[in-house]
Amino acid sequence: xxLVTLFVLSxxxxxxxxxxxxxxxxxxxxxxxxxxxxxxxxxDRLVGVTRFCDVPEHVxxxxxxxxxVDPSIxxxxxxxxxxxxLTTNGANKSFTEMLDRTRVPWIAFRDDALSDYEVxxxxxxxxxxxxxxxxxxxxxxxxxxxxxxxxxxxSIVVVYGHAPLVVAGPGTFGAELITRIGATxxxxxxxxxxxxxxxxxxxxxxxxxxxxxxxxDGRSEPEYYAPVRSMMKSTRFVFSPDPALLRLGPRLPRxxxxxxxxxxxxxxxx
Amino acid sequence: xxxILLSASxxxxxxxxxxxxxxxxxxxxxxxxxxxxxxxRLLLALLAGMGLAASGVACQxxxxxxxxxxxxxxxxxxxxxxxxxxxVFGDLPAWxxxxxxxxxxxxxxxxxxxxxxxxxxxVTTLLLSGVVFNAFATAVITLIKTVVSAQKAQxxxxxxxxxxxxxxxxxxxxxxxxxxxxxxxxxxxxxxxxVLVQGDDVAQxxxxxxxxxxxxxxxxxxxxxxxxxxxxxxxGFIGLIVPHIxxxxxxxxxxxxxxxSAFVGGAMxxxxxxxxxxxxxxxxxELPVGVITAFVGAPYFMWALRKA
Numbered sequence: 001x002x003l004v005t006l007f008v009l010s011x012x013x014x015x016x017x018x019x020x021x022x023x024x025x026x027x028x029x030x031x032x033x034x035x036x037x038x039x040x041x042x043x044d045r046l047v048g049v050t051r052f053c054d055v056p057e058h059v060x061x062x063x064x065x066x067x068x069v070d071p072s073i074x075x076x077x078x079x080x081x082x083x084x085x086l087t088t089n090g091a092n093k094s095f096t097e098m099l100d101r102t103r104v105p106w107i108a109f110r111d112d113a114l115s116d117y118e119v120x121x122x123x124x125x126x127x128x129x130x131x132x133x134x135x136x137x138x139x140x141x142x143x144x145x146x147x148x149x150x151x152x153x154x155s156i157v158v159v160y161g162h163a164p165l166v167v168a169g170p171g172t173f174g175a176e177l178i179t180r181i182g183a184t185x186x187x188x189x190x191x192x193x194x195x196x197x198x199x200x201x202x203x204x205x206x207x208x209x210x211x212x213x214x215x216x217d218g219r220s221e222p223e224y225y226a227p228v229r230s231m232m233k234s235t236r237f238v239f240s241p242d243p244a245l246l247r248l249g250p251r252l253p254r255x256x257x258x259x260x261x262x263x264x265x266x267x268x269x270x
Numbered sequence: 271x272x273x274i275l276l277s278a279s280x281x282x283x284x285x286x287x288x289x290x291x292x293x294x295x296x297x298x299x300x301x302x303x304x305x306x307x308x309x310x311r312l313l314l315a316l317l318a319g320m321g322l323a324a325s326g327v328a329c330q331x332x333x334x335x336x337x338x339x340x341x342x343x344x345x346x347x348x349x350x351x352x353x354x355x356x357x358v359f360g361d362l363p364a365w366x367x368x369x370x371x372x373x374x375x376x377x378x379x380x381x382x383x384x385x386x387x388x389x390x391x392x393v394t395t396l397l398l399s400g401v402v403f404n405a406f407a408t409a410v411i412t413l414i415k416t417v418v419s420a421q422k423a424q425x426x427x428x429x430x431x432x433x434x435x436x437x438x439x440x441x442x443x444x445x446x447x448x449x450x451x452x453x454x455x456x457x458x459x460x461x462x463x464x465v466l467v468q469g470d471d472v473a474q475x476x477x478x479x480x481x482x483x484x485x486x487x488x489x490x491x492x493x494x495x496x497x498x499x500x501x502x503x504x505x506g507f508i509g510l511i512v513p514h515i516x517x518x519x520x521x522x523x524x525x526x527x528x529x530x531s532a533f534v535g536g537a538m539x540x541x542x543x544x545x546x547x548x549x550x551x552x553x554x555x556e557l558p559v560g561v562i563t564a565f566v567g568a569p570y571f572m573w574a575l576r577k578a
Contacts, residue, residue: 051554064554069424072556074307092425098437101306102298193420
């Protein structure tokens with residue numbers, strides 16, 4: 001119960017078992033964390049990752065411990081890690097309980113809001129004995145560039161997935177992107193990643209639909225929205241299937257800037 | 271044979287224990303790792319396999335139909351619904367989770383039987399009632415998955431696929447206790463099942479009360495299914511194919527059939543679980559054990575149907 005309560009807090013949650021002063025063998029149970037670990041210069045300490053970890057390219061060759069929602073405790077222990085890092089959105093409670101019982105240190109991070117990046121990078125830097133100030137500053141400077149552009153003053157919805165239609169709700173970095181560029185979120189509900197139907201989407205009357213879904217099913221993007229296109233004549237569509245937009249990693253601010261440019265270009269069209 | 275299976279299952283997995291072990295750098299002894307990681311899985315696989323196979327024998331005897339098993343009759347679906355409802359309430363104690371699951375199984379069994387009785391206990395009607403109840407339970411579980419958090423929905427999804435990753439001895443002890451008690455009831459009632467399968471009239475002539483036997487056996491199998499499903503989720507085919515295979519070997523007498531099915535069911539799930547762990551390097555994930563039992567069970571069943 002305590003763990004569940006702690007999981008909703010923004011600060012990282014740590015195991016009672018303390019990691020060694022200098023972590024040498026790190027297992028990452030999240031593609032986002034893998035990306036951050038490598039960005040701060042500790043890629044060589046990674047001994048295990050999830051099957052979804054693909055950035056940077058060479059982590060694909062590392063031993064796998066399962067997925068970020070279904071990590072294998074046995075595969076993790078077989079790598080003899082002295083620290084396991086995971087996100088509260090992914091690995092389940094029984095996994096951290098087993099890490100505790102086998103006395104393997106772990107840290108769980110929240111990775112929903114843009115502010116979570118600093119928390120993650122700082123804590124990882126401390127655990128690995130690395131300075132991450134320049135990385136955090138670079139991240140924040142890129143975000144600042146996002147904010148100083150002229151506001152769009154329009155309602156936007158960020159679409160993450162198609163089946164079901166999942167959009168960015170409050171507290172997510174997708175929603176923060178909308179507010180940082182001076183627009184408002186067309187989704188006004190309270191859920192972080194709500195599933196909507198087309199009717200709700202039409203009723204929300206978004207000026208712009210920003211679609212970052214990574215379908216890869218060969219269909220052209222507008223086809224998905226074909227049933228509602230006639231009802232959304234004034235809505236602009238921006239398709240940006242960039243995986244960097246789905247992770248709170250070091251590439252996110254740049255990807256957001258590129259997306260912002262795309263949105264502006266779309267608005268400028270007659 | 272069982273000793274070999276046990277030893278292989280104990281040692282194999284992403285983490286090799288025993289003869290191939292190298293526990294240097296774990297900060298724990300090999301024995302500690304064994305008791306924390308491997309022994310609970312082994313116990314659970316044995317327990318679940320024994321329970322599911324024995325309840326399959328009981329179902330087929332009650333229904334006089336080789337297609338009957340707790341899954342087809344909706345009892346597993348009811349248990350799953352009960353356990354999912356319980357999980358929505360948060361971290362309940364082990365006994366409460368198992369109680370919810372058993373209650374769900376009882377509701378399903380009662381509904382199916384009440385429906386069947388009104389129409390004169392037609393076996394076809396009972397089986398159809400089970401199919402309908404399964405569809406209903408699936409719909410309610412889908413509804414629950416839709417409204418809970420994404421993380422909880424994922425947990426439910428993985429659990430429903432059938433899994434052996436329960437490492438909590440309290441859960442296993444609770445489920446094991448009630449399962450063994452219910453297995454004992456089935457063992458005691460087995461000779462009366464031999465009489466019951468010859469028809470109610472014959473049974474009454476021989477001094478067996480059919481209704482009483484049915485009630486006891488149904489209660490026992492419902493308890494077993496509820497307790498097992500609460501821990502492992504839905505694991506298909508063990509309750510269907512093991513009694514079939516063993517009937518060919520042991521004949522129709524229910525006591526030896528029940529004992530043999532329970533042991534083979536346990537061994538089969540033990541092997542299936544070991545396969546899941548051994549497949550890890552290939553698929554980079556631990557396969558749900560229900561996938562393995564379905565891969566083996568479905569082709570076998572199709573083959574058996576064609577042969578019949």
